[in-house]
Amino acid sequence: NAGVTQTPKFQVLKTGQSMTLQCAQDMNHNSMYWYRQDPGMGLRLIYYSASEGTTDKGEVPNGYNVSRLNKREFSLRLESAAPSQTSVYFCASIPQGTNTGELFFGEGSRLTVL
Amino acid sequence: SQQGEEDPQALSIQEGENATMNCSYKTSINNLQWYRQNSGRGLVHLILIRSNEREKHSGRLRVTLDTSKKSSSLLITASRAADTASYFCATGTGGGNKLTFGTGTQLKVEL
Numbered sequence: 001n002a003g004v005t006q007t008p009k010f011q012v013l014k015t016g017q018s019m020t021l022q023c024a025q026d027m028n029h030n031s032m033y034w035y036r037q038d039p040g041m042g043l044r045l046i047y048y049s050a051s052e053g054t055t056d057k058g059e060v061p062n063g064y065n066v067s068r069l070n071k072r073e074f075s076l077r078l079e080s081a082a083p084s085q086t087s088v089y090f091c092a093s094i095p096q097g098t099n100t101g102e103l104f105f106g107e108g109s110r111l112t113v114l
Numbered sequence: 115s116q117q118g119e120e121d122p123q124a125l126s127i128q129e130g131e132n133a134t135m136n137c138s139y140k141t142s143i144n145n146l147q148w149y150r151q152n153s154g155r156g157l158v159h160l161i162l163i164r165s166n167e168r169e170k171h172s173g174r175l176r177v178t179l180d181t182s183k184k185s186s187s188l189l190i191t192a193s194r195a196a197d198t199a200s201y202f203c204a205t206g207t208g209g210g211n212k213l214t215f216g217t218g219t220q221l222k223v224e225l
Binding site: 004033035040041042043044045048058059090092101102103104105106107108 | 118147149154155156157158159162202204212213214215216217218
């Protein structure tokens with residue numbers, strides 16, 4: 001079991017460029033999440049997907065789009081990157097049928113926007 | 115907006131000592147969880163306490179929850195150098211399994 005896998009691990013973009021962060025989990029989890037982590041801010045929820053075919057906005061969705069491609073995969077897209085999107089991005093998932101369960105996190109994707 | 119605030123922001127102790135970190139939150143919760151993050155890594159779940167529980171133990175970890183004060187504490191007993199990490203509290207407040215994270219406590223355990 002690989003758990004939650006994120007790609008790429010590191011990326012440098014120029015302002016205005018677009019890119020997609022990929023996330024896949026092999027634990028048959030229903031719900032998946034994208035968080036960003038900035039110094040002194042903790043983690044903030046960008047988007048989440050409660051189940052395949054559904055997505056919802058979190059606390060900081062502006063500038064991002066997501067796709068729940070299938071049960072395993074949940075991607076995060078930056079259409080026109082801005083320096084304010086420089087951050088570490090974490091994908092997470094939660095087990096099926098759990099109402100108050102723990103999140104399983106990937107190792108993070110470190111994005112720098114110049 | 116941040117739901118949880120950890121205190122202290124940073125803590126440095128000697129190996130073998132106990133480490134206590136606190137978390138305060140603003141709204142009613144269903145559960146509160148603590149996570150650890152080693153430098154450059156993802157977060158790892160440590161322990162979950164439900165709103166109707168007051169104390170929970172897991173190995174060297176002890177978590178308390180006071181819903182009247184909207185606060186929780188994490189105690190790590192007999193700390194080890196390997197406990198050096200950032201610790202985050204996270205609150206669950208309803209459906210959707212969404213968690214809101216605090217700003218974290220950086221713990222350094224020195225030999």
